[in-house]
Amino acid sequence: MTRALDTAVAALMRETAEKTLLKHYQRLATDDVTNKAADDVVTIADTESEIMLAEGLSKILPETAIVGEEAAHADPAIFERLSNKLCWIIDPLDGTNNYAAGKPPFGILLALAEKGETVAGWIYDPLTDRLCTAHRGQGAWLNGERLTARTSGADVPVAAISLVFADPTRRASLLEHIAPHYTLVDIPRCAAEQYPRLALGQNDVSLFERTYAWDHAAGVLFLNEAGGKAARPDGSPYRVDTHLKSGLIGAASPALFDDLAERLARI
Known part of the structure; x- marks a missing residue:
C-alpha cells in the first residue's frame, strides 16, 4: 500500500507542477496575482494547482476528506475536516511570495492525516525534482533513498x-x-x-x-x-x-x- 500510494502521489505532484506551477512560473500577468492578506498573496498557479491536486487525491483515496489551503481560506468550516478519520492536506504552492517574485524556493506539500495525526507526507521541489517522503514509523526518504538527518557541524548552530x-x-x-x-x-x-x-x-x-x-x-x-x-x-x-x-x-x-x-x- 505504501509503495503504491507513493507512486500515485508522486506522479500527481509532478504532473500538477508541470501543468500549473511551471507553466506560470516567471510568466505571471499583473491580474494573475492578488493580495490574500497583509504580506501574503495568491496566484493563478495556487488555484489551478489546488484544483488539480484535490481532484487527483480524491481518486487515489476516494473516502478521504480534503483540506486545501485556498479552499480553507475561503471557507474556514473546512478546518473541521482535519479531525476526520482520514484527511488529505494540500499546500498547492508553498512559498507563493517567492514564486510571485519569480524566484525560488517554492514547492508542493501534501500530507495524509488520521484523526489529527499525520501518517504520511510528501514535499516536492519542481525546479530540482527533489521529492521528500515519509510514512509514520517507516523512516524518511529523499528521491527513493533512505535519509538520516544530520547537523551542520558548525561550532555555533x-x-x-x-x-x-x-x-x-x-x-x-x-x-x-x-x-x-x-x-x-x-x-x-x-x-x-x-x-x-x-x-x-x-x-x-x-x-x-x-x-x-x-x-x-x-x-x-x-x-x-x-x-x-x-x-x-x-x-x-x-x-x-x-x-x-x-x-x-x-x-x-x-x-x-x-x-x-x-x-x-x-x-
Whole structure:
C-alpha cells in the first residue's frame, strides 16, 4: 500500500507542477496575482494547482476528506475536516511570495492525516525534482533513498528563526535572548525548503510562529522520521487539528531541539 500510494502521489505532484506551477512560473500577468492578506498573496498557479491536486487525491483515496489551503481560506468550516478519520492536506504552492517574485524556493506539500495525526507526507521541489517522503514509523526518504538527518557541524548552530508573524514584543525577546546563541541565516519563507534544510545539514534549528497544517504536517513527519525532532516548544507532538496554536521548533537532532526549547522556556 505504501509503495503504491507513493507512486500515485508522486506522479500527481509532478504532473500538477508541470501543468500549473511551471507553466506560470516567471510568466505571471499583473491580474494573475492578488493580495490574500497583509504580506501574503495568491496566484493563478495556487488555484489551478489546488484544483488539480484535490481532484487527483480524491481518486487515489476516494473516502478521504480534503483540506486545501485556498479552499480553507475561503471557507474556514473546512478546518473541521482535519479531525476526520482520514484527511488529505494540500499546500498547492508553498512559498507563493517567492514564486510571485519569480524566484525560488517554492514547492508542493501534501500530507495524509488520521484523526489529527499525520501518517504520511510528501514535499516536492519542481525546479530540482527533489521529492521528500515519509510514512509514520517507516523512516524518511529523499528521491527513493533512505535519509538520516544530520547537523551542520558548525561550532555555533545555524538557525533560521521566523520573525514574520511574531508580535513586536516577541520579536524583540527572540532577538535579545535567542539569536545570540546561534548563527542566524535568512528564512526561505517556504516550509517545503526549510524542512529539507534541517535534515540535510544546512540548518540546525528553525523556529516557527504560525503553524498551519498545510505548511507543517508533511515537514514535521519527514524531519521526525529522519531522526531529527519537530514538536511544540514544550515537547508535545504537533497535531494538524491544533494547527492554529502558535509555536513550533524543528531541529536536526533531539539535542538541538532540547537546547532551543530550554532557552525559549526561560524568556
